[in-house]
Amino acid sequence: MDQRKSFQRPVLSRVNPFRVMTVMHRAADLEKQGRKIVHMEVGEPDFSTAQPIVDAAKRALDEGFTQYTAAPGISELREKLAQHYSKRHRLDLDPQRILITPGASGGLTLLANMLVDQGDGILLSDPAYPCVRNFIYLLGAQPQLIPVGLEQNFQPTVEMLDHYRSDATRGVWLASPGNPTGTILERKQLQEISAWARQHACHLLVDEIYHGLHYVEDMPSILEIDQSAFVVNSFSKYFGMTGWRLGWIVVPEDYIGTANILAQNLYISASSIAQRAALAAFSEEAEGIFESRRAAFRQRRDYLAAALKDLGFVISDNIQGAFYIYANISKFSTDAEEFCRLVLEDYGVAITPGTDFGEYRSNEFVRLAFTTSMEDLELGVERLAEAVSALV
Numbered sequence: 260m261d262q263r264k265s266f267q268r269p270v271l272s273r274v275n276p277f278r279v280m281t282v283m284h285r286a287a288d289l290e291k292q293g294r295k296i297v298h299m300e301v302g303e304p305d306f307s308t309a310q311p312i313v314d315a316a317k318r319a320l321d322e323g324f325t326q327y328t329a330a331p332g333i334s335e336l337r338e339k340l341a342q343h344y345s346k347r348h349r350l351d352l353d354p355q356r357i358l359i360t361p362g363a364s365g366g367l368t369l370l371a372n373m374l375v376d377q378g379d380g381i382l383l384s385d386p387a388y389p390c391v392r393n394f395i396y397l398l399g400a401q402p403q404l405i406p407v408g409l410e411q412n413f414q415p416t417v418e419m420l421d422h423y424r425s426d427a428t429r430g431v432w433l434a435s436p437g438n439p440t441g442t443i444l445e446r447k448q449l450q451e452i453s454a455w456a457r458q459h460a461c462h463l464l465v466d467e468i469y470h471g472l473h474y475v476e477d478m479p480s481i482l483e484i485d486q487s488a489f490v491v492n493s494f495s496k497y498f499g500m501t502g503w504r505l506g507w508i509v510v511p512e513d514y515i516g517t518a519n520i521l522a523q524n525l526y527i528s529a530s531s532i533a534q535r536a537a538l539a540a541f542s543e544e545a546e547g548i549f550e551s552r553r554a555a556f557r558q559r560r561d562y563l564a565a566a567l568k569d570l571g572f573v574i575s576d577n578i579q580g581a582f583y584i585y586a587n588i589s590k591f592s593t594d595a596e597e598f599c600r601l602v603l604e605d606y607g608v609a610i611t612p613g614t615d616f617g618e619y620r621s622n623e624f625v626r627l628a629f630t631t632s633m634e635d636l637e638l639g640v641e642r643l644a645e646a647v648s649a650l651v
């Protein structure tokens with residue numbers, strides 16, 4: 260008889276599957292049965308990758324650019340990104356500080372392994388992108404969740420950092436614009452948080468993956484304020500390259516060496532073809548495409564925010580970026596998962612329960628992604644109107 264116990268680490272019981280996956284699978288089943296489903300659950304742009312990028316990838320393949328690259332990425336792309344920071348944020352960044360990663364996910368894995376030790380406490384907002392919490396658990400560290408609500412526009416204040424820190428706290432990890440809330444940390448908030456992190460000997464990491472998809476004038480990078488901060492970003496969202504698995508991180512100068520060693524060990528390099536392709540993301544033609552897509556997202560945001568308010572959902576008046584609305588459903592239900600099940604099964608609208616993103620009042624919230632056409636959004640709103648009128 261096999262006397263061995265399971266080899267799976269107990270900590271894995273804390274790493275939850277995404278409920279959005281269940282929604283997506285069920286939506287696909289219903290579509291197979293011939294139902295028309297409105298997809299407002301998907302966390303990626305509905306536009307396919309811009310043609311200049313696709314063409315550049317084809318050229319890379321034809322030229323046989325198919326081997327590993329240097330671990331921190333090809334120098335041309337790191338230089339393009341440095342120019343991007345100069346143009347968008349008036350920053351003069353040494354390209355050596357920029358490492359190309361397999362998506363923001365690869366960047367977060369690298370930074371977690373570099374910065375988080377067993378027993379450390381890391382301050383995060385609740386709700387937040389769920390993988391971050393799981394990376395921290397997997398390293399034997401403790402996510403210290405800060406419950407944020409509409410009152411704080413879903414971003415923590417320094418008073419809250421003070422309240423939720425402990426002697427074990429070593430870092431603060433935030434996202435601006437955030438998933439699932441679409442709210443940002445404004446310049447003053449970034450300044451305060453940066454000063455707080457310095458004062459409390461904590462590192463500061465800001466996930467800026469939704470930069471570019473913002474609808475405000477001033478969308479500061481933390482690097483404009485604090486050159487000792489760590490940044491995660493990606494080609495997935497604004498650049499529309501989710502499936503290419505390409506992102507980047509920016510690290511302070513003294514961390515370049517260690518970050519390179521970790522990159523070599525964790526993934527050798529990001530995809531060579533994707534890196535070559537991404538060079539074309541900085542052409543005028545590609546930028547024009549991204550900006551017109553941003554305008555489309557803004558139009559959808561304006562429409563959906565107004566429609567949801569009319570229906571009685573409570574939402575932020577200040578959705579400043581990304582493509583999500585985090586809506587309070589208290590008027591209709593006390594169980595977000597049941598609400599999402601009902602609107603999918605009975606009304607054919609796929610949305611994500613707040614329970615995917617944290618614990619704080621998560622049963623009162625759902626995330627609606629405006630990653631679908633205006634036509635489908637209008638149909639979705641029509642169907643949601645029917646659903647909620649049956650519930651009140």
Ligand SMILES: Cc1ncc(COP(=O)(O)O)c(C=O)c1O
Pocket residue numbers: 302361362363364365388434437438466468492493494495501505506
């Ligand atoms: C806030 C945030 N960070 C990181 C990621 C990971 O993105 P990727 O690995 O595709 O770059 C996502 C994906 O949805 C996200 O929402």
